[in-house]
Amino acid sequence: MMMLVILAKTVYNLGIMLDIKYIRENQAAVESATTAKGYKVNIAELLALDEQRRGLMGRIDELRAERNSVAGQMKGGKPEPELVQKGKEIKENLNKLESEFNDIDVKFTTVLKQVPNIPTDDVPIGASEDENVVAEVIGEPAEFDFTPKNHWEISQARGWIDKERAAKVTGARFAYIGGELVKLQQAIITFVINTLTDEMKIKQIINDAGLKVPTKVFKPILPPLMIRTEMYDAMDRLEPSEDRYKIDGEELWLQGSAEHVLGSMYADEIIDEADLPCRMLGFATSFRKEAGAAGKDMEGIFRMHQFDKLEMESLTTAEHSLDEHLFFVAIQKYMIEQLKLPYRVVMKCTADIGKPNARGVDMDVWLPGQDKYRETHTADYMTDYQSRRLKTRVRRENGGVELVHTNDATAFALGRIMIAVIENYQNADNTVTVPEVLRPYLNDRKEM
8 A cells, every 4th residue: 555644734934035134033943944955055154144233224224325425515605625525525525335335235235145945844854855855645546457568658659759869859858749749738828728728617726625715717818938037046946056057148047847937026016905816827848958867767757858838837925925935836736637647736845845935745656558657747946035036016906006816736737647648548559548537638639
């Protein structure tokens, strides 16, 4: 029997604002969280720089006020030489302090950007992905009366994937996808869009999960496939930069997932509270170098430099952001269960959730051709970590302005979910039974 672990409900760190004020008041907690996430940041140095920075800022403000006072006294006639000399001294001192402040500010900002988000209380403490915790196991792997093949063997036999010609034209980890697999991908895309733009389906998912979030549907978006360096950095998704594709001679990168260009869409904007949650469903062809994956998953299309993906992104108020994250997880579970695929829910540990994440959940689908669970989905809860850099805010009904909170999650990584369908629905003759939920989008075909 598979192990089933149910995580107890805990108190979450709602309302945490990871700004310098929070760090000043919670130094020990920030140091502990930073260490638990596997980052080495000198918080004491950061706070020392902060103190220097604030001291210089105070002195600069005083000098600017004094400069304005002297300038006011010089109006209406020839100023006294002493006053002119005083104005020159103030200007020299101000220039010196502003230069000193700029140097300190650069150092301060550099260290501050290294501080990761604070994990919620229920994130397992762990030093690597090996310490992630299986929270739920849903469905039993199918039993075959033949030895199941992996998707690569079936796809080669059916002419659905051609990596040899892709290697000739483009290089390793690229593929031509053809035939019935193209139709399957289009069916999955239509199924997802139809589901997430249907308010009745959204309401059903919310009710089944016992959540209290709005039934607002997702807006389908075809986003740009490139992102400016400034926006990539603000999303805190540029690193590791060696895993990204940069456009030579330009401050542009190929995005690595649709949420990179969806989450930055409202940078430097203030959104009315009545317009939240802002839910987006982005479809994008994404690009990653997979620099650290040499020799891994070279067969088939599990780990590619180019892949198609449907990604959910949401902007909410702070008090609703955790429920929105749980709603995204509920959507993922619903989608996988509609395909009747066995899977497990994994709580990612502190070292694996990522620098901007406060919480992370993975979905691993059972692949009989590999005889193991493999990751197909992830859900990221960011609090206000990204919006602080992006300056994306909400104007509350009471007139106040606050930072929004962001969430993103996989709807379907199309290559990986097609792998799961091929391997779980395979037949001995290399045909694949079409999942019932997808048949309306394939002219009611039962087999491909």
